[in-house]
Amino acid sequence: MPVQLNMSHPILSPPKKQHQHGDYSQSEVTLANRNNGTLLETLQYDVTPIGAHYLLNHFDVPYVDGTSDWQISISGEVNRSLTTTLDELVKQATQQDLTRTRRVTLECAGNGRANLKPRWPSQPWQVEAVGTSDWLGMPLKNLLQQASLSDRAQEVVFYGADKGIDGGNIHHFARSLSIKDAMHEDVMLVWQMNGQLLLPQHGYPLRLIVPGWYGMASVKWLNKIEVIDHAFTGHQQTGTYVYRTNSDDNGTPVTTIRVKSLLIPPGIPDWSSRKRLVQPGLVALTGRAWSGSGVPIVKVEWCCDDQWHTASLETSDNKYAWSKWAADWQATVGKHTLSCRATDAEGKTQPLTPPWDIAGFGNNAVQQVEVWCEEF
Amino acid sequence: MPVQLNMSHPILSPPKKQHQHGDYSQSEVTLANRNNGTLLETLQYDVTPIGAHYLLNHFDVPYVDGTSDWQISISGEVNRSLTTTLDELVKQATQQDLTRTRRVTLECAGNGRANLKPRWPSQPWQVEAVGTSDWLGMPLKNLLQQASLSDRAQEVVFYGADKGIDGGNIHHFARSLSIKDAMHEDVMLVWQMNGQLLLPQHGYPLRLIVPGWYGMASVKWLNKIEVIDHAFTGHQQTGTYVYRTNSDDNGTPVTTIRVKSLLIPPGIPDWSSRKRLVQPGLVALTGRAWSGSGVPIVKVEWCCDDQWHTASLETSDNKYAWSKWAADWQATVGKHTLSCRATDAEGKTQPLTPPWDIAGFGNNAVQQVEVWCEEF
Numbered sequence: 083m084p085v086q087l088n089m090s091h092p093i094l095s096p097p098k099k100q101h102q103h104g105d106y107s108q109s110e111v112t113l114a115n116r117n118n119g120t121l122l123e124t125l126q127y128d129v130t131p132i133g134a135h136y137l138l139n140h141f142d143v144p145y146v147d148g149t150s151d152w153q154i155s156i157s158g159e160v161n162r163s164l165t166t167t168l169d170e171l172v173k174q175a176t177q178q179d180l181t182r183t184r185r186v187t188l189e190c191a192g193n194g195r196a197n198l199k200p201r202w203p204s205q206p207w208q209v210e211a212v213g214t215s216d217w218l219g220m221p222l223k224n225l226l227q228q229a230s231l232s233d234r235a236q237e238v239v240f241y242g243a244d245k246g247i248d249g250g251n252i253h254h255f256a257r258s259l260s261i262k263d264a265m266h267e268d269v270m271l272v273w274q275m276n277g278q279l280l281l282p283q284h285g286y287p288l289r290l291i292v293p294g295w296y297g298m299a300s301v302k303w304l305n306k307i308e309v310i311d312h313a314f315t316g317h318q319q320t321g322t323y324v325y326r327t328n329s330d331d332n333g334t335p336v337t338t339i340r341v342k343s344l345l346i347p348p349g350i351p352d353w354s355s356r357k358r359l360v361q362p363g364l365v366a367l368t369g370r371a372w373s374g375s376g377v378p379i380v381k382v383e384w385c386c387d388d389q390w391h392t393a394s395l396e397t398s399d400n401k402y403a404w405s406k407w408a409a410d411w412q413a414t415v416g417k418h419t420l421s422c423r424a425t426d427a428e429g430k431t432q433p434l435t436p437p438w439d440i441a442g443f444g445n446n447a448v449q450q451v452e453v454w455c456e457e458f
Numbered sequence: 459m460p461v462q463l464n465m466s467h468p469i470l471s472p473p474k475k476q477h478q479h480g481d482y483s484q485s486e487v488t489l490a491n492r493n494n495g496t497l498l499e500t501l502q503y504d505v506t507p508i509g510a511h512y513l514l515n516h517f518d519v520p521y522v523d524g525t526s527d528w529q530i531s532i533s534g535e536v537n538r539s540l541t542t543t544l545d546e547l548v549k550q551a552t553q554q555d556l557t558r559t560r561r562v563t564l565e566c567a568g569n570g571r572a573n574l575k576p577r578w579p580s581q582p583w584q585v586e587a588v589g590t591s592d593w594l595g596m597p598l599k600n601l602l603q604q605a606s607l608s609d610r611a612q613e614v615v616f617y618g619a620d621k622g623i624d625g626g627n628i629h630h631f632a633r634s635l636s637i638k639d640a641m642h643e644d645v646m647l648v649w650q651m652n653g654q655l656l657l658p659q660h661g662y663p664l665r666l667i668v669p670g671w672y673g674m675a676s677v678k679w680l681n682k683i684e685v686i687d688h689a690f691t692g693h694q695q696t697g698t699y700v701y702r703t704n705s706d707d708n709g710t711p712v713t714t715i716r717v718k719s720l721l722i723p724p725g726i727p728d729w730s731s732r733k734r735l736v737q738p739g740l741v742a743l744t745g746r747a748w749s750g751s752g753v754p755i756v757k758v759e760w761c762c763d764d765q766w767h768t769a770s771l772e773t774s775d776n777k778y779a780w781s782k783w784a785a786d787w788q789a790t791v792g793k794h795t796l797s798c799r800a801t802d803a804e805g806k807t808q809p810l811t812p813p814w815d816i817a818g819f820g821n822n823a824v825q826q827v828e829v830w831c832e833e834f
Contacts, residue, residue: 085834094728105481111490111572111582112732118494121659123518131658133509134519140729142499143510196487204730206487248729252834278654282507283497352470353516353624354580356488458461458628 087250094250110206119210125346125370128214128406129185132276135213137283138190138205140255140318141246144303149273149287158239158309161230168288172273175220182221184270184293185400187214187372191296191323191336195442202441209344209449212372214403217291219272223265225307231261234311238264240290241306251317257301258314259292268293268376268402271304293402294338294374296444298323326440339374340446341432343382343407343424347451358453365411371395371424372404378427382407385421385448393422413455420451463626470626486582495586501722501746504590504782505561508652511589513659514566514581516631516694517622520679525655525663530647534615534685537606544664548649551596558597560646560669561776563590563748567672567699567712571818578817585720585825588748590779593667595648599641601683607637610687614640616666617682627693633677634690635668644669644752644778647680669778670714670750672820674699702816715750716822717807719758719783719800723827734829741787747771747800748780754803758783761797761824769798789831796827 087094106114120136146152155165166174175181190211195202197209205211226238242255263269270291273280280286285302292299298318314320319335326333346369349360371379382393384407393409407422425431436447463470482490496512522528531541542550551557566587571578573585581587602614618631639645646667649656656662661678668675674694690696695711702709722745725736747755758769760783769785783798801807812823 087834091830094731094733105483106487107481109731111482111487112584113730114487114490115495115582115584115586116497116732118513119491121492121515121519123521124658126521127658133511133657134659135509137494139497141727142723143497145499145502206491208488208491210491246726246729247735252726252735281509282500282503283510347518350622350628351517353622354489355470355485356492357470359623359628454467 085252087247087252089250091250094247106206107203110203113205117205119207120213122210122344122346125344126368129216129276130213132278132281135215135284136190136211138192138211138297139244139283139302140248141244143283144243146282146286146303152287152305154288154305154307156225156229156307156309159232159235159311160309161232162228164229168273171220171271180220180224181218183216183218184268184291185214185216185403186291186293187212187402187404188297188300189339189342189374191298191443192441194436194445194447197445197447198436198438198442204441212344215275216277217270217272218274219270219291221267222269222271222290223267225271226265229309231309235261235309236311237261237309237314239308239310239314239316240301240304241308242301243303243305248317249321251321253317255301255318256314256316257299257318258310258316259299263292294376296336296339296374298336322441323443325443327438328440331440336443339372340444341373341379341424341426341430342446343369343371343422343432344449345369345384345420345422345451347453348420349453358451359458360413360453360455362413362415362455362457365413366408367393367411367420368406368408369422370404371407371422373424373426373430376401377430379405379424380427381425383423384409385423386411386418390423415455418453418455420453421448423448461628463623463628465626467626470623482582483579486579489581493581495583496589498586498720498722501720502744505592505652506589508654508657511591511660512566512587514568514587514673515620515659515678516624517620519659520619522658522662522679528663528681530664530681530683532601532605532683532685535608535611535687536685537608538604540605544649547596547647556596556600557594559592559594560644560667561590561592561779562667562669563588563715563778563780564673564676565715565718565750567674567819568817570812570821570823573821573823574812574814574818580817588720591651592653593646593648594650595646595667597643598645598647598666599643601647602641605685607685611637611685612687613637613685613690615684615686615690615692616677616680617684618677619679619681624693625697627697629693631677631694632690632692633675633694634686634692635675639668670752672712672715672750674712698817699819701819703814704816707816712819715748716820717749717755717800717802718822719745719747719798719808720825721745721760721796721798721827723829724796725829734827735834736789736829736831738789738791738831738833741789742784743769743787743796744782744784745798746780747783747798749800749802749806752777753806755781755800756803757801759799760785761799762787762794766799791832794829794831796829797824799824
């Protein structure tokens with residue numbers, strides 16, 4: 083059972099203020115040191131190198147010594163509750179030819195939070211919480227079918243082994259999906275990433291991958307699935323990951339990833355300011371664009387100093403993975419601001435300024451990269 | 459040739475102030491998002507899981523597409539300048555039975571910087587910039603012997619492919635070692651980490667590992683070695699990584715890792731404050747202790763609320779790797795502060811308060827972990 087701490091409990095942060103401007107607090111920096119962003123220069127790779135993929139873990143990474151003891155249970159509104167070991171699950175999936183690999187771009191729902199003014203005090207992502215991996219596992223629906231959902235089944239809740247406190251609430255990380263979403267053929271139980279066992283910090287030995295959704299849906303260290311006859315109200319479902327304009331707003335749930343793109347900052351960086359220096363002349367710009375929901379990206383534009391141009395775009399063979407774009411820029415001496423903007427087949431595109439959300443969720447505003455051009 | 463930018467150049471950060479208190483700047487947070495710390499709970503593992511090892515990269519990670527073209531040259535004060543491909547180097551090392559694996563604990567020289575008051579504005583590490591890997595490669599000295607050092611040889615300079623700006627100075631990352639240090643049998647040219655090729659962000663395809671030294675000596679993306687007849691004065695050798703009490707101090711170079719230890723914060727964390735909650739009763743404490751210079755750790759003490767006790771200590775078979783320690787704590791209701799302290803065979807130990815250094819290098823003060831104990 084969840085336990086609610088008194089909000090004045092000494093281990094809790096002071097109540098969150100909506101209005102944070104300017105400098106960052108110690109707890110924002112502690113989170114930033116723990117939760118690594120993807121290095122933007124690794125957007126060169128179709129698949130983000132192991133370990134360079136962004137990481138957002140709410141609680142501690144559980145220590146797991148081997149997979150043979152790892153159990154996954156499914157219970158609640160099912161006709162056949164079952165508990166199986168991961169070894170057995172993998173064996174069955176292999177025998178029944180259910181294993182498959184999907185290339186999926188994941189993004190943290192809070193990516194871009196630090197670019198909102200005022201800023202919600204949490205993990206202070208700028209633009210770097212996105213990455214792409216090859217995930218190997220089996221469709222979740224096969225396990226759900228084996229358990230046989232009862233007529234009353236309404237949602238499927240996924241529990242991780244990771245436990246901690248958020249909003250004063252002591253709980254294992256848990257998220258739900260509707261029956262329709264959970265039965266989607268692309269939702270997977272996953273045990274490998276980029277051809278090797280999951281890394282401890284990415285959910286070893288078993289996790290969910292919900293392609294098209296922001297990362298919070300892809301529960302790590304998965305050991306319990308519960309089918310329920312009502313809407314799940316756990317903290318990670320209703321206490322956070324909700325779009326709200328103000329603190330009185332009940333809001334709407336954060337679900338699929340919004341259309342977005344990034345460019346790899348060209349030239350060389352200053353160590354401290356991270357601003358960029360480029361040589362005058364031809365500069366090859368490149369980056370990635372993605373739509374979370376599997377709708378293809380049909381256009382990427384790039385911008386230098388308010389002049390927009392069309393970039394070339396490689397179509398991706400993988401519905402849920404980012405696409406590569408490229409453009410040639412004739413750099414001239416002086417200061418420039420570079421941007422890019424993706425549009426999907428439904429006409430959805432990126433705003434120039436961050437969409438307002440009190441906690442900074444779903445910020446898909448165009449990135450701004452400041453570059454100084456001179457001979458060096 | 460290095461190029462010096464005017465210090466008022468628009469891409470550079472404002473001149474560093476010595477006295478930073480309280481909140482953190484945007485550029486400190488940008489660095490924290492890029493440079494990930496080791497998750498303290500992964501100190502459970504003898505070898506830090508791939509990707510969870512701390513990362514401190516000054517400039518961009520170079521994009522390298524395959525190793526077959528990667529060349530390493532050795533020139534300057536040698537009798538036989540030579541350039542070889544990495545493939546050839548690995549082949550020769552294998553044929554001549556020179557390959558070996560060393561388990562080495564690396565720590566960033568700036569680890570603990572954010573715990574100094576005032577604080578130097580740079581990567582704001584608290585305690586998390588340490589990790590242990592199994593590095594596979596060959597002794598550097600074999601390559602130096604093949605090139606045959608001239609009588610005038612005084613230092614060996616190692617250049618990485620990564621390029622950027624620091625202190626206004628445009629340069630490839632480069633560090634030197636004295637001939638004596640460079641010829642030490644444990645200094646290695648490395649191409650594998652934990653049984654797989656180096657990750658891009660850890661120096662793929664070739665790097666140096668200098669066991670016992672802070673991480674800055676272990677140059678990544680190594681492609682050029684130059685033997686010189688004088689002391690190297692590159693920015694990363696003399697403009698930073700120097701112990702200084704104030705900005706007028708010429709200082710002394712940062713070299714080997716100081717004796718240090720960490721404990722894994724027990725119990726469960728609050729997401730936001732990262733403070734800890736534990737149940738009353740027996741709590742198993744554990745952590746790691748290391749001495750950089752290969753001197754064995756002979757004692758670890760742990761402390762609860764100013765009461766020091768001796769912990770049990772596993773001796774490590776690996777001279778340069780951390781040792782595991784453990785202790786049983788009878789936790790009682792209330793607030794507690796936990797610490798640990800290592801001592802090596804030469805009697806070197808950790809101070810209770812950070813040793814003063816203007817840029818926060820070499821902080822080996824004991825860690826303080828705040829824990830709240832109650833039934834939950």
